Amino acid sequence: MAKMLLLAGSIMTTAPAFAQNDDVNARLDRLEGLVNMLVERLDRQEQAVSQEDAALARQARQALQETRQLATRTEAVEQQVAEQKAAGPDNRGFKVGNTRVTYGGYVKVDAISERTSGGQVASNSIARDFLIPGLIPVGGTASGFDTDFSARQTRFFLKTETDVGDGHKIGSHIELDFMVTAGGNERISNSFTPRVRQAYITFDNWLFGQTWSTFQDVGALPEALDFIGPTPGTVFDRQPMVRYTNGGLQIALEQPETTITSATGGRVIAGDDNIPDIVVRYNHKGDFGHLTAAAIGRNLRVNQDDFGLINDSAIGFGLSLSGKLKVGSKDDFKFMATAGQGLGRYIGLNIVNDAAVRADGSLDPIATYSGFVAYRHFWADNVRSTLSGSYFKADNPVVLTTGSVTDESWNVFGNIVYSPVAPLDLGIEYMFAKRQLENGASGNLQKVQVSAKYKF
Numbered sequence: 001m002a003k004m005l006l007l008a009g010s011i012m013t014t015a016p017a018f019a020q021n022d023d024v025n026a027r028l029d030r031l032e033g034l035v036n037m038l039v040e041r042l043d044r045q046e047q048a049v050s051q052e053d054a055a056l057a058r059q060a061r062q063a064l065q066e067t068r069q070l071a072t073r074t075e076a077v078e079q080q081v082a083e084q085k086a087a088g089p090d091n092r093g094f095k096v097g098n099t100r101v102t103y104g105g106y107v108k109v110d111a112i113s114e115r116t117s118g119g120q121v122a123s124n125s126i127a128r129d130f131l132i133p134g135l136i137p138v139g140g141t142a143s144g145f146d147t148d149f150s151a152r153q154t155r156f157f158l159k160t161e162t163d164v165g166d167g168h169k170i171g172s173h174i175e176l177d178f179m180v181t182a183g184g185n186e187r188i189s190n191s192f193t194p195r196v197r198q199a200y201i202t203f204d205n206w207l208f209g210q211t212w213s214t215f216q217d218v219g220a221l222p223e224a225l226d227f228i229g230p231t232p233g234t235v236f237d238r239q240p241m242v243r244y245t246n247g248g249l250q251i252a253l254e255q256p257e258t259t260i261t262s263a264t265g266g267r268v269i270a271g272d273d274n275i276p277d278i279v280v281r282y283n284h285k286g287d288f289g290h291l292t293a294a295a296i297g298r299n300l301r302v303n304q305d306d307f308g309l310i311n312d313s314a315i316g317f318g319l320s321l322s323g324k325l326k327v328g329s330k331d332d333f334k335f336m337a338t339a340g341q342g343l344g345r346y347i348g349l350n351i352v353n354d355a356a357v358r359a360d361g362s363l364d365p366i367a368t369y370s371g372f373v374a375y376r377h378f379w380a381d382n383v384r385s386t387l388s389g390s391y392f393k394a395d396n397p398v399v400l401t402t403g404s405v406t407d408e409s410w411n412v413f414g415n416i417v418y419s420p421v422a423p424l425d426l427g428i429e430y431m432f433a434k435r436q437l438e439n440g441a442s443g444n445l446q447k448v449q450v451s452a453k454y455k456f
Contacts, residue, residue: 105156118443130227133409136435138443214252217322222374225429233372233390309361316342337371356400403439
């Protein structure tokens with residue numbers, strides 16, 4: 001009887017251990033053979049076996065069956081986990097028929113204290129949420145440090161991918177956040193309207209919809225607590241397009257929009273464009289990181305009804321080189337350099353416009369030069385810092401634009417980010433930015449930002 005108790009107990013207590021071993025089925029087979037031999041022996045000695053011993057034998061057999069079922073379930077779970085790991089980060093979500101639905105995003109809370117040397121930035125202004133070089137005040141009285149709390153950068157995306165057979169897949173991506181929108185105020189609700197960031201369809205190598213411009217290398221943007229970071233020196237644009245991708249080569253037709261500087265230095269958005277912006281890009285990836293080269297061609301256009309003069313068009317073009325280079329086992333160096341004419345709305349959140357207008361109403365494309373560098377260093381696996389600097393320069397035809405337009409802008413920032421657990425980032429960042437006009441007037445901005453971000 002004591003042996004029976006030990007046997008039953010060993011079956012029950014070793015189940016979890018068996019579930020962790022690759023040879024679980026072989027061990028269970030041997031154990032089952034021993035139990036069957038014992039039960040057969042008891043059957044042959046039925047007269048000499050007490051009812052209690054017979055019941056223990058039946059319990060042992062039942063425990064063995066339960067152990068085998070547990071091992072089978074554990075093996076299935078382990079297989080599922082392995083498949084999810086192999087699938088990568090987009091293993092969240094669920095499947096409906098042939099469609100895989102995944103989701104993600106983050107919740108981000110920012111506390112920003114900002115001071116400007118050339119004038120006060122109005123409360124609830126977009127320029128208090130993140131750096132917009134063209135809105136740095138110039139020529140006014142210095143402000144104190146103004147502090148705002150915000151959760152507006154929080155975002156959410158939903159993706160689908162459907163296997164439609166014959167080797168074809170169709171997908172979609174919808175992404176929302178709450179930046180640059182109307183809504184609540186800091187007095188009561190702080191409730192802001194959601195906006196569409198990205199919304200596109202993919203079919204094999206094709207993309208149709210709104211996403212990052214093909215002229216922009218999102219992978220080269222450094223880690224920043226500010227919404228963008230090296231804003232003066234980066235290409236930054238999201239818009240509708242049709243894009244074809246084949247390996248590292250991408251070709252896109254993207255939304256056209258011409259912005260013009262009037263004779264008084266103001267901005268006119270003509271809305272007369274009839275030819276899409278054309279972008280050709282090549283991405284090269286390797287163990288070193290990645291390098292990207294992109295070229296853009298534009299047809300800038302204005303009609304007689306805009307200035308009451310003539311219909312005219314001009315060519316805009318540009319080239320951008322960017323990349324991410326791995327340094328050591330974890331550090332990285334990121335950079336971008338962009339030059340061209342008629343690129344105004346693509347650089348630094350439209351610091352200057354695409355073109356100026358001559359006295360006869362014809363267009364004079366504005367040349368621009370910009371770039372940034374950034375280095376990220378890991379102090380430990382869960383502590384890292386980024387140091388970055390960026391620069392923008394415009395060659396404005398001052399006789400056409402006046403001296404009140406931006407000539408150059410630059411910024412530097414440094415941060416430290418701590419991740420106590422992988423999905424959570426806690427960080428602090430200091431930024432200094434400056435804007436100078438063609439007439440020599442300038443203003444600067446200093447900003448301290450503390451952020452908490454949970455990625456899901």
